[in-house]
Amino acid sequence: MKLSEIVRLTGGTVVCGERHIDENVDYAFASDLMSDVLTLRITDFLLITGLANVQAMRTAEMSDLKYLLFARGKQVTDDMVELADENGIMIISTPYSVFRTSGILYGAGLKPVY
Amino acid sequence: MTLQFNVEGGDFARAGYASSQIKKILKEIGVDPDVIKHVVVALYEAEVNIVAHAYHGVITADIEKEGIRIVLDDAGPGIPDIPRAMERGYSTASPEVREMGFGAGMGLPNMKDNTDSLDIESVVGKGTKVTMYNKFE
Numbered sequence: 118m119k120l121s122e123i124v125r126l127t128g129g130t131v132v133c134g135e136r137h138i139d140e141n142v143d144y145a146f147a148s149d150l151m152s153d154v155l156t157l158r159i160t161d162f163l164l165i166t167g168l169a170n171v172q173a174m175r176t177a178e179m180s181d182l183k184y185l186l187f188a189r190g191k192q193v194t195d196d197m198v199e200l201a202d203e204n205g206i207m208i209i210s211t212p213y214s215v216f217r218t219s220g221i222l223y224g225a226g227l228k229p230v231y
Numbered sequence: 232m233t234l235q236f237n238v239e240g241g242d243f244a245r246a247g248y249a250s251s252q253i254k255k256i257l258k259e260i261g262v263d264p265d266v267i268k269h270v271v272v273a274l275y276e277a278e279v280n281i282v283a284h285a286y287h288g289v290i291t292a293d294i295e296k297e298g299i300r301i302v303l304d305d306a307g308p309g310i311p312d313i314p315r316a317m318e319r320g321y322s323t324a325s326p327e328v329r330e331m332g333f334g335a336g337m338g339l340p341n342m343k344d345n346t347d348s349l350d351i352e353s354v355v356g357k358g359t360k361v362t363m364y365n366k367f368e
């Protein structure tokens with residue numbers, strides 16, 4: 118699924134990493150628990166989370182993941198954007214909850230990691 | 232090559248800085264991306280543990296031709312029962328730590344899963360020393 122489609126379906130906005138908008142991603146994982154994200158072996162997936170903080174950015178960096186979607190319109194700070202830019206990470210923000218976001222994207226064909 | 236970083240307990244804003252720096256260097260010298268991911272996932276969990284559970288720590292990374300050896304030496308409360316702490320799900324983390332996305336008792340098992348060797352020594356009331364090694368091949 119194209120990132121542009123993910124943005125559209127979730128009524129989201131691109132916070133940074135706009136240049137990734139035409140890329141494709143097949144898998145997604147939803148979690149607020151960074152230790153859980155860190156157990157994943159795959160790197161090419163969208164992380165859907167309600168945890169918008171520096172630790173989410175660091176987790177993305179260590180996991181080599183490129184696409185982050187923050188649910189419930191969580192505020193993305195300048196520090197977070199800086200880390201995202203440094204590591205080539207795209208941040209999308211949606212007003213929808215993790216539950217609603219996941220339901221929509223699953224229904225649209227994005228595959229679960231587990 | 233030897234790299235050293237100080238880590239302060241409670242400083243969540245900076246947690247992951249050392250892991251990030253070490254990752255950049257491993258990338259620069261051309262270490263396999265899969266190996267880098269294993270190293271930095273283990274290292275990041277260990278760095279977060281200093282921030283979450285200890286007062287102050289020093290991370291020393293020795294990068295050699297065959298692999299990387301990382302020692303995380305902290306001054307802190309120590310771990311009274313290491314086998315118990317290694318169990319998935321065992322955690323004494325504060326609510327603050329859980330708000331940061333950690334504190335589910337998965338850090339030490341994650342570290343074990345991502346390293347070729349993991350050694351933990353701890354003295355209650357003094358501190359904890361974690362030594363991890365990853366081969367580059």
Ligand SMILES: Nc1ncnc2c1ncn2[C@@H]1O[C@H](COP(=O)(O)OP(=O)(O)O)[C@@H](O)[C@H]1O
Pocket residue numbers: 276280281283284285305307308309310316317321322323324333334335336337338339340359
């Ligand atoms: N550096 C440390 N100093 C003191 N205690 C530690 C340290 N690292 C781990 N621990 C103890 O081991 C437990 C399990 O650690 P871990 O598996 O990383 O889970 P978590 O950090 O999520 O609690 C911690 O809750 C803590 O009691």
Ligand SMILES: [Mg+2]
Pocket residue numbers: 276279280283333334337338339
């Ligand atoms: Mg931990």
